[in-house]
Structure formats: C-alpha cells, structure tokens
Amino acid sequence: MTESSVHPALWPAPRATGAVDATVTVPGSKSVTNRALVLASLSSEPGWLRRPLRSRDTLLMAQALRAMGVGIEEGVGPDGSGEAWRVIPAGLHGPARVDVGNAGTVMRFLPPVACLADGPVHFDGDPRSYERPLHGVIGALKSLGARIDDDGRGTLPLTVHGAGALDGGAVSIDASSSSQFVSALLLSAPRFNQGVEVRHTGSALPSMPHIRMTVDMLRSVGAQVDEPETGGEPNVWRVSPSALLGRDLTVEPDLSNAQPFLAAALVTGGRVTVPDWPLRTTQPGDALREIFTAMGGSCELTERGLTFTGSGTVHGIDVDLSEVGELTPGIAALAALADSPSTLSGVAHLRLHETDRLAALTKEINGLGGDVTETADGLRINPRPLHGGTFHTYDDHRMATAGAIIGLAVAGVEIENVGTTAKTLPDFPAMWTGMLGEPSGAVGVSPGALGVSPGRGV
Numbered sequence: 478m479t480e481s482s483v484h485p486a487l488w489p490a491p492r493a494t495g496a497v498d499a500t501v502t503v504p505g506s507k508s509v510t511n512r513a514l515v516l517a518s519l520s521s522e523p524g525w526l527r528r529p530l531r532s533r534d535t536l537l538m539a540q541a542l543r544a545m546g547v548g549i550e551e552g553v554g555p556d557g558s559g560e561a562w563r564v565i566p567a568g569l570h571g572p573a574r575v576d577v578g579n580a581g582t583v584m585r586f587l588p589p590v591a592c593l594a595d596g597p598v599h600f601d602g603d604p605r606s607y608e609r610p611l612h613g614v615i616g617a618l619k620s621l622g623a624r625i626d627d628d629g630r631g632t633l634p635l636t637v638h639g640a641g642a643l644d645g646g647a648v649s650i651d652a653s654s655s656s657q658f659v660s661a662l663l664l665s666a667p668r669f670n671q672g673v674e675v676r677h678t679g680s681a682l683p684s685m686p687h688i689r690m691t692v693d694m695l696r697s698v699g700a701q702v703d704e705p706e707t708g709g710e711p712n713v714w715r716v717s718p719s720a721l722l723g724r725d726l727t728v729e730p731d732l733s734n735a736q737p738f739l740a741a742a743l744v745t746g747g748r749v750t751v752p753d754w755p756l757r758t759t760q761p762g763d764a765l766r767e768i769f770t771a772m773g774g775s776c777e778l779t780e781r782g783l784t785f786t787g788s789g790t791v792h793g794i795d796v797d798l799s800e801v802g803e804l805t806p807g808i809a810a811l812a813a814l815a816d817s818p819s820t821l822s823g824v825a826h827l828r829l830h831e832t833d834r835l836a837a838l839t840k841e842i843n844g845l846g847g848d849v850t851e852t853a854d855g856l857r858i859n860p861r862p863l864h865g866g867t868f869h870t871y872d873d874h875r876m877a878t879a880g881a882i883i884g885l886a887v888a889g890v891e892i893e894n895v896g897t898t899a900k901t902l903p904d905f906p907a908m909w910t911g912m913l914g915e916p917s918g919a920v921g922v923s924p925g926a927l928g929v930s931p932g933r934g935v
C-alpha cells in the first residue's frame with residue numbers, strides 16, 4: 478500500500494438522495510477477455526472475440542501479444558453485429574518487450590507464452606508489479622525447461638529467453654498466493670511438447686472459480702484437461718498437448734464490475750438491472766446474487782439479465798471470500814454501512830493484490846470514522862456513523878469503486894484518483910453518475926426515498 482506522492486484530482490463521490498432505478502450495461506469480463514486473447518493467440522486458426530473489454534489490463538494484454546507477432550485487429554464480428562477483435566495467430570517472436578502494468582493476468586499468463594517465442598521477451602511493469610508474487614510461474618517454467626533471467630526474488634522484472642518450444646511435463650507449485658499461477662501454466666500447456674501436470678502443494682488455493690474458468694475456456698477451444706472437479710486427483714491439473722481451435726466468442730459482462738452498481742441498489746433501497754447476466758458462468762461475481770441477498774436484497778435472474786432490488790437496509794455478513802477475493806473491497810464498503818457487524822475471512826492473499834487491500838480498506842474506512850480491524854485472513858467491520866473525507870485508492874480500481882459505494886450514503890467523500898478504475902472499467906465515473914440520473918455528480922432524486930438504517934451514518 479504505497480500512497481502516490483502526486484495526488485491526481487479528487488472526485489467528489491455523488492451522494493444518493495433517493496432510491497436508484499437504473500439499467501446498467503456492464504462491459505466485458507477482464508478475466509474472460511485476457512484468457513480468450515491468450516488462447517486465440519495460441520490457436521492454429523484465426524478467431525473472433527466479440528464485446529471484448531477494452532481497459533488498461535486488456536489493452537496491455539493485446540499490446541504484449543502483438544509485440545510477439547500476433548495479429549489483433551479491430552472488426553465488427555463475423556455476423557456484422559457489434560465490435561470485435563479478430564485474432565490472427567502467428568509464430569511467436571522475440572525480441573519483444575511486455576509492459577504488464579499492474580495486471581496480474583498479464584504478468585502471470587504471458588511468461589509461459591513467451592517460452593514459445595523464438596527470442597528474448599522482457600517483462601516489466603508498474604512499481605507494484607515488482608511486489609506481486611510470480612515465483613510459482615518462474616519456478617515452474619524453469620523446471621519445465623525454460624531459461625529465465627530474473628533477480629531471484631520471484632518477481633518482475635525478468636526476461637524469458639524463448640526457444641520456440643518448451644518441454645513441459647510435471648511440476649509442483651505453491652499457488653496459495655495466487656490462483657493465476659495455475660491458470661498461467663494451464664493456458665499455454667496445450668502448446669508444450671508434453672503438455673503439463675500441475676500439482677498445487679501449498680495451503681489453501683484461492684479463487685477456484687477463476688481456475689474453473691481457465692479449464693472451461695481451454696476445453697471450449699478443444700484442449701483436453703483432467704482436473705479435480707471432474708474426477709481427477711485433488712489439487713492436480715493435467716493438460717495434454719494439442720492444437721487449439723479458433724473460436725467466435727462473445728465475452729460475458731464483467732460480473733465483478735457489476736458489483737458497485739448492484740451495491741447501489743442495496744444501499745439506496747433501489748433497483749438495478751444488469752443486462753446479459755449469464756445464466757451459467759464461472760465468473761466469481763455470480764456469487765453476488767447470494768452474498769447481496771444475504772446482505773438485504775433480492776434478485777431475479779432471467780434470460781434478459783439480473784435485476785437486483787435493495788430493501789433499504791444493509792445487513793452485516795460473516796462470509797469466507799476465499800473463492801471470490803476480488804469482491805472483498807465492495808463487500809467491505811457495504812459492511813461499513815450495515816446494521817450489524819461483519820467478518821470477512823479467507824482473503825489473506827489480498828495483501829498481494831493491486832495494493833495491500835486489507836490494510837488499504839482498514840485505513841480508508843477508518844479515516845472516514847469507521848471501525849475496521851485486520852485479522853490474519855480478512856477484516857472485522859463494525860458499522861459506525863461515517864463522515865466525509867478523502868478516500869485514497871493506492872492505484873487500485875476496486876478501492877475507487879468501494880469508496881464510491883460509501884459516498885452514496887455519506888456526504889463529502891472524495892475519491893483520490895478515480896481514474897485508476899481504467900484498469901478494468903474506464904467509464905466508471907460516467908456510468909456511476911449516469912446510474913444516479915445526473916451527468917455530473919449532483920443527484921436529483923427526490924429526497925425521502927432513501928431508507929436510512931441506524932448504522933449507515935448518513
């Protein structure tokens with residue numbers, strides 16, 4: 478959690494004075510877009526990616542793959558509907574330079590791809606990328622036959638000396654600090670000479686839905702995957718060597734980015750509809766239906782999408798978020814506005830996300846008068862009346878959206894560097910004010926409609 482010395486403009490988080498009633502079209506999933514880009518680049522034929530997310534993380538992924546020789550062109554999709562990317566695989570080349578920014582998916586998914594390039598690929602990124610764990614990927618690739626120059630700390634920067642191919646085979650890793658280590662090795666494995674067998678040997682593995690997403694997407698392009706959830710050995714994933722198919726894939730809306738909008742319905746006792754919410758998905762954000770229902774709302778999922786309705790009161794919750802860690806900042810924000818205490822557990826690994834999210838949430842919510850305590854693996858949150866103030870984001874998109882949720886109910890919250898939402902949701906400020914019914918922040922909903930519960934601090 479490093480506070481930047483330069484403070485980009487403060488964004489006055491708009492306060493809701495009534496129940497929201499909005500339909501919010503949420504852009505594509507970061508996790509699906511970046512997996513699809515990698516798989517399409519490794520395929521043996523061109524493919525289409527419709528409604529891809531265009532945000533910092535996905536543009537960095539596209540730029541990196543282009544730097545290695547992949548064609549990624551703008552198009553309108555095979556049936557003429559909607560914006561799309563046409564991905565044209567090619568022999569992967571080095572020398573190349575990859576800027577990972579602070580994207581976990583780019584820094585973890587691409588070193589295995591770079592092993593297949595025919596020259597050196599240098600990886601660098603934001604200062605925070607030097608602190609985020611990469612040891613599982615670096616160590617595994619070295620033991621599978623790769624030559625990597627790194628400084629031995631298990632982080633960036635590094636250079637992968639691609640040899641045009643990688644042996645692959647069996648490897649053991651400790652992925653308790655990030656599920657992305659497992660996903661990274663599986664995604665490129667069909668192109669390794671012997672495929673891969675990845676065995677997780679550490680303590681609990683976080684973010685299992687994201688590993689399911691990797692397995693599902695690999696299977697959808699023709700890869701053969703054996704894994705624990707379909708009868709395989711616990712904590713072991715095997716991918717056989719094979720060619721991959723080019724596909725025409727439409728990216729689902731990012732359900733984790735739907736979180737702040739659904740939260741607005743919960744906080745204001747309003748209603749928000751997210752069109753195209755998938756009926757079946759591996760995205761962890763789908764768990765919001767259950768979590769936010771437990772926190773006081775109700776939802777209806779139809780072919781059209783998800784409609785979530787708040788009751789006007791936010792309840793505290795005791796919940797293990799290990800499977801859905803990226804939802805923690807938004808849930809913590811709601812918990813600070815609730816009518817009873819909350820305990821969020823299973824998310825120690827969030828200390829190594831975009832920032833140390835447990836420290837950042839504690840400091841910023843307490844800075845507004847809250848009562849948040851860090852535990853060994855999460856947060857304990859006692860709701861208290863909050864007051865306005867600056868909510869720092871530490872270059873973390875989900876800190877910015879968490880602050881905006883609090884700002885709905887607390888006057889005078891100002892978000893420092895709301896632009897950091899560009900990591901996965903570049904239009905967030907406009908979408909937020911649009912949801913609230915005003916183009917620029919002042920919210921003109923009739924007063925009195927906002928159900929106020931004791932702990933909310935409004």
Ligand SMILES: O=C(O)C1=C[C@@H](OP(=O)(O)O)[C@@H](O)[C@H](O)C1
Nearest residue numbers: 508655656657683684687802803
């Ligand atoms: O594979 C993915 O797309 C992701 C996996 C998770 O990472 P961790 O397992 O490191 O938490 C998640 O938090 C991140 O936002 C996206």
Ligand SMILES: C=C(OP(=O)(O)O)C(=O)O
Nearest residue numbers: 579580581582803830831
């Ligand atoms: C942890 C996250 O991102 P990353 O892909 O950079 O790990 C996140 O989006 O919450």
